[in-house]
Every structure is written in C-alpha cells, then in structure tokens.
Amino acid sequence: MDSVKTRLKEQVKALRTEAIMEAANKLLAEKGYESMTMDEVAERVGMSKASLYKFFPSKEDLAAQAMVKVLDQALALIDDLRDGPEPNPLQCLRELTRWAMQTKLDGEMPSLPAQNSSLSASLMAHEPYVERLLSMSLKLGVWVAQAQSAGQIDPELPTDFVLYQLYARSCDPVLGVMKEDGRYSREQILDWMLQVQFEGLAPTLKRSTS
Amino acid sequence: MDSVKTRLKEQVKALRTEAIMEAANKLLAEKGYESMTMDEVAERVGMSKASLYKFFPSKEDLAAQAMVKVLDQALALIDDLRDGPEPNPLQCLRELTRWAMQTKLDGEMPSLPAQNSSLSASLMAHEPYVERLLSMSLKLGVWVAQAQSAGQIDPELPTDFVLYQLYARSCDPVLGVMKEDGRYSREQILDWMLQVQFEGLAPTLKRSTS
DNA sequence: GTCTATACACAGATAGAC
DNA sequence: GTCTATCTGTGTATAGAC
Numbered sequence: 140m141d142s143v144k145t146r147l148k149e150q151v152k153a154l155r156t157e158a159i160m161e162a163a164n165k166l167l168a169e170k171g172y173e174s175m176t177m178d179e180v181a182e183r184v185g186m187s188k189a190s191l192y193k194f195f196p197s198k199e200d201l202a203a204q205a206m207v208k209v210l211d212q213a214l215a216l217i218d219d220l221r222d223g224p225e226p227n228p229l230q231c232l233r234e235l236t237r238w239a240m241q242t243k244l245d246g247e248m249p250s251l252p253a254q255n256s257s258l259s260a261s262l263m264a265h266e267p268y269v270e271r272l273l274s275m276s277l278k279l280g281v282w283v284a285q286a287q288s289a290g291q292i293d294p295e296l297p298t299d300f301v302l303y304q305l306y307a308r309s310c311d312p313v314l315g316v317m318k319e320d321g322r323y324s325r326e327q328i329l330d331w332m333l334q335v336q337f338e339g340l341a342p343t344l345k346r347s348t349s
Numbered sequence: 350m351d352s353v354k355t356r357l358k359e360q361v362k363a364l365r366t367e368a369i370m371e372a373a374n375k376l377l378a379e380k381g382y383e384s385m386t387m388d389e390v391a392e393r394v395g396m397s398k399a400s401l402y403k404f405f406p407s408k409e410d411l412a413a414q415a416m417v418k419v420l421d422q423a424l425a426l427i428d429d430l431r432d433g434p435e436p437n438p439l440q441c442l443r444e445l446t447r448w449a450m451q452t453k454l455d456g457e458m459p460s461l462p463a464q465n466s467s468l469s470a471s472l473m474a475h476e477p478y479v480e481r482l483l484s485m486s487l488k489l490g491v492w493v494a495q496a497q498s499a500g501q502i503d504p505e506l507p508t509d510f511v512l513y514q515l516y517a518r519s520c521d522p523v524l525g526v527m528k529e530d531g532r533y534s535r536e537q538i539l540d541w542m543l544q545v546q547f548e549g550l551a552p553t554l555k556r557s558t559s
Numbered sequence: 560g561t562c563t564a565t566a567c568a569c570a571g572a573t574a575g576a577c
Numbered sequence: 578g579t580c581t582a583t584c585t586g587t588g589t590a591t592a593g594a595c
Contacts, residue, residue: 177590189564300527313510338548340547342503569587574581574584
C-alpha cells in the first residue's frame with residue numbers, strides 16, 4: 140500500500156473533488172442554495188448523482204465545503220496583503236472588498252448567506268466554516284480598528300458594523316444588475332461600488348490621505 | 350344582487366385577501382420565496398391550503414401581488430414626500446430609503462429579488478409588478494438626477510446605478526445581522542446605514558448643504 | 560467509484576363533498 | 578368558500594449491480 144498507483148488515485152480523487160466544488164460554487168452563485176439541485180451539480184461536473192454522494196455526504200455538506208474553499212482563498216489574500224508592500228489598513232480592506240466583489244461578478248462567489256437561508260443554521264454547525272469565519276473576522280477587525288484610529292473610517296461606527304458592511308458587498312445585488320445591464324466594464328463597476336462603500340453617494344471631495 | 354349582503358361578503362373577502370398577503374409578506378421576508386411554503390401561509394392565516402388557492406391561483410402570483418402591495422406603499426410615500434414640506438430631493442431619497450430599511454427591519458419587506466431567484470423571471474412577466482417598478486424608477490430617477498445637478502450626489506455616477514443602490518438597501522443583510530445582535534436600537538441602525546450609503550464609511554466631515 | 564433504478568419526503572396544485 | 582384527501586412532480590438520498 141501507499142504505492143505509486145495509490146497516490147495517483149488520490150490525486151484523481153482530489154481533482155474530482157475540486158471540480159465538484161467549483162461547479163457547486165458557480166451554481167450557488169447563480170441560483171442560491173435552495174434552487175441548486177444535486178442533479179444539476181452532477182450534470183455540470185459530468186457524473187451521476189449517486190457518485191456525487193461518494194464525495195460529499197449531503198447537499199448541506201457540499202455547500203459548506205464550497206464556502207470553506209472560498210473563505211480559504213480570502214484568508215490567503217488577507218495574509219498576502221498584510222505581508223505586502225502596502226501596509227495601509229484601509230487600502231487592504233479596499234483590496235479585499237474588490238476581490239470579493241470581483242469574484243461575485245465572475246459568478247464564483249457562493250452568496251454567503253448572512254441572510255436567512257435554511258442553510259445558515261447548518262453552516263453555523265459546520266466547524267471548519269465557523270473557524271474560518273471567526274479567523275477572518277479577527278484579522279479584518281484589526282484592520283478596521285486601525286483604520287478607525289487613523290481616522291480613515293469613522294470611529295463612531297461599531298467595528299462589527301463595518302465588518303458586516305464589507306461582508307455584505309460580496310452578495311450585493313447591485314453587482315449582478317449592473318453586469319447584466321452590459322453598458323459598463325467590470326473595472327468601472329467595481330470602482331463605483333468601492334467609491335460608494337467608502338466615500339458614499341455624495342460627491343467625492345478629495346480628502347487628504349495624510 | 351349588489352345587495353347589502355353581497356357587499357358585506359366582498360368586504361370579508363377583501364380582508365381575507367389582505368391577511369393572506371400580509372402573512373406572505375412576512376414569510377417572504379423571513380425565509381425568501383423558495384423556502385416559503387403555501388402550507389405555512391395557510392397555517393399562519395388560519396385556513397386550509399386549498400382555500401388559499403381560491404384567492405390566489407398560484408404561489409408565484411401570491412408573491413407577485415404581495416410585492417405589488419409593498420410597491421404601492423412605496424409609491425404612496427413617494428407622492429407624499431414630493432408634495433410635502435421638504436422639497437430637497439436628497440432628503441426625499443433618504444426618507445424613502447429609511448422607510449424601506451425600516452420595513453425590512455420590521456420583517457415586512459418581501460426581499461425584492463433583483464438577485465437571482467426563480468421568482469424574478471415570473472415577476473418580470475407580471476404586468477402590475479413591472480408597471481409599478483417602472484413608475485417608481487421614473488419618479489426616483491428624477492430625484493436622483495436633481496440631486497446630482499445640485500451636487501448632492503456625485504454626477505459622475507450613472508443615475509441607474511444610484512437607483513439600484515437605493516433598491517438594494519431594502520434587502521441588505523447587514524440590517525438583519527445588526528438587529529439580531531441586539532445591542533443597537535432600530536433608529537441607531539438606520540442612521541448608520543444611511544450614513545454609510547450617502548457619506549460612506551469614511552469619517553463625516555460635515556459638508557455644507559448649500 | 561461508477562452507474563441505473565428506486566425509496567422517501569415534501570410541496571404545489573386539484574378533486575370533490577359539504 | 579371551506580374543508581379532507583389526493584394527484585403529481587421533483588429533489589435528496591440510497592440500494593445494489595458491475
């Protein structure tokens with residue numbers, strides 16, 4: 140055991156698992172948890188539904204793991220930004236928000252339902268998910284607090300509230316509508332969204348960044 | 350015919366219809382269209398499911414009419430504001446957004462899904478709904494354009510985009526999370542949301558309203 | 560692990576008596 | 578118009594052969 144053949148098989152299995160989660164991610168983004176069916180996932184990934192259940196024990200579990208995958212990507216980006224050349228916390232938050240919205244625009248963000256979905260209950264019972272969410276909130280909480288101390292974000296706003304605002308951008312319906320409209324480039328949409336989030340709808344009177 | 354008895358019966362029917370739509374509205378707000386069941390609606394309103402179908406031909410239709418009801422409330426408020434003592438378009442937009450978010454906080458806003466729901470297709474085929482939506486967009490579009498001309502809203506932003514931003518506030522998940530948290534009053538939450546929407550997360554440097 | 564076939568549950572909608 | 582009982586479709590999940 141542990142032969143070459145065995146390791147190869149494991150790699151194949153890992154690839155299959157990846158493919159399934161990717162399909163699930165896109166379907167979750169397109170239609171939401173309730174409307175996504177295991178049949179669709181199976182079809183899109185090119186295998187029978189029964190085989191799906193050899194990889195994931197349930198629909199809930201598949202969704203949860205798909206979410207975890209995205210959270211891991213976000214966590215990786217957070218660490219990159221923190222160790223990067225741009226130590227400005229506000230800039231880091233902007234970059235992360237941009238990434239999240241971009242992922243949503245590309246149809247690869249499985250609408251994290253802070254909202255009321257039958258999924259959210261079981262998500263909160265899914266340890267790996269909760270662990271990532273907590274970890275992310277801690278890291279982002281630091282940035283937010285720093286930005287507030289530096290006077291880049293209103294210190295009167297509760298740190299949690301600011302965090303929720305950022306999370307919410309990753310499932311903002313405005314993104315979908317603007318994309319569907321078709322008149323605007325992806326970058327243009329993202330820029331406007333970020334402007335509204337951080338500077339509001341009001342005209343931008345260039346503030347000094349000092 | 351058209352006797353006293355007949356008119357009474359019609360009134361009773363109207364009341365029943367009202368009650369059903371109210372129940373549907375709350376359920377739509379709580380769980381969304383896909384997760385709401387006709388059994389639940391029936392139970393909550395205290396009648397059998399079969400009887401429901403004497404009032405509404407389908408679940409889709411019930412949802413659509415519930416939405417129309419809310420849109421009508423919004424349209425009425427819009428007219429009130431326009432004919433009111435406050436002719437400032439930006440203030441009117443703020444008031445309307447506040448009302449929408451407040452309704453959502455009270456669990457009476459049936460998450461208008463500009464997002465991807467199996468409902469949205471059939472909604473767009475529902476004439477009364479589309480008519481209201483169009484009417485509302487026209488009226489609000491005027492306010493937005495005026496606010497942009499007056500330099501209260503960034504004129505660089507497309508009017509449509511600003512409109513979508515306002516619509517999106519009525520289904521912003523931040524509202525639910527903040528309410529669930531329980532530490533903040535309804536008014537406080539609304540004030541913060543409005544501040545972020547119009548002035549952004551950045552510290553508010555009191556602009557002159559002139 | 561892959562499939563076909565099927566069990567099971569549940570939700571939308573209807574039949575038909577009263 | 579109200580109900581109980583039922584039809585029908587569909588979606589999650591599993592059985593069992595290969």
